[in-house]
Amino acid sequence: MTSVSLFLSTFALVFFLGLQSLVVNAGHRWLAFANSFAIGTANLVLFKLAPDAAGLDIAAYLSSGPCGIFAAMEVFRRWRTKA
Numbered sequence: 001m002t003s004v005s006l007f008l009s010t011f012a013l014v015f016f017l018g019l020q021s022l023v024v025n026a027g028h029r030w031l032a033f034a035n036s037f038a039i040g041t042a043n044l045v046l047f048k049l050a051p052d053a054a055g056l057d058i059a060a061y062l063s064s065g066p067c068g069i070f071a072a073m074e075v076f077r078r079w080r081t082k083a
Contacts, residue, residue, distance in 0.1 A: 006049045007060035013042035014068030015075075022076040 016038045023031045053061060 002049060002052070003056045003060040006046070006053060006057050007064045009042055009045040009049060010061050010064035011068040011071070013039065013046055014065045015072045016042055018069040018072030019076060022072065026080075 016035055020032060020035050020039060023035060049057075050061065
């Protein structure tokens with residue numbers, strides 16, 4: 001279960017960090033403001049889980065980043081084409 005939680009928290013952190021970059025560059029101030037709370041929450045969860053990581057937990061951590069940034073870019077692209 002820790003591996004899944006670590007994957008999800010790291011995925012969320014990278015997703016929200018990537019989204020933050022995209023919305024800031026697009027000039028969406030209020031969305032960037034609100035997204036900062038999501039970044040902080042995901043970061044806190046990650047700090048709680050990461051110190052005890054080993055083996056499969058580390059693999060979950062390392063694989064979630066690429067998935068998170070890819071998802072953020074895809075969500076932003078789809079959101080921009082609908083707006």
